[in-house]
Amino acid sequence: MAKDLTVVLENRPGTLADLGEALGGAGINLDAMCVIASEGKGVVHILVEDAGRARSVLETAGLTVESERDVFLFDAEDRPGMLGETMRKLGNAGVNVDLLYKATQTVLVIGADDLEKAQATL
DSSP: OEEEEEEEEESSTTHHHHHHHHHHHTTOOEEEEEEEEETTEEEEEEEESOHHHHHHHHHHTTOEEEEEEEEEEEEOOOSTTHHHHHHHHHHHTTOOEEEEEESSSSEEEEEESOHHHHHHHO
């Protein structure tokens, strides 16, 4: 199962650069990323190959890794209506999606209350 790291940054110039430089300096590539700024903080979700190593690198750089969680990578079709159809299948199966972002043109990163059921449904 893939891992999503949630990193909390101060919402000010340069903090995303700090994150990027720390990971890049350690040779860690970002497979996917989502950033949301709210109430003076930046909440960053990252998908990397080795979450444990990335966590260690970020914490050594003084950045706060708030959580690490399993996520499901879904290879979706690139077409109108795909999102609605995919989320409806999960909703009809009783799966609550609480995290969603794109890794590539066709790969969705999905966090849910029941990842095994999400995978079996899709």
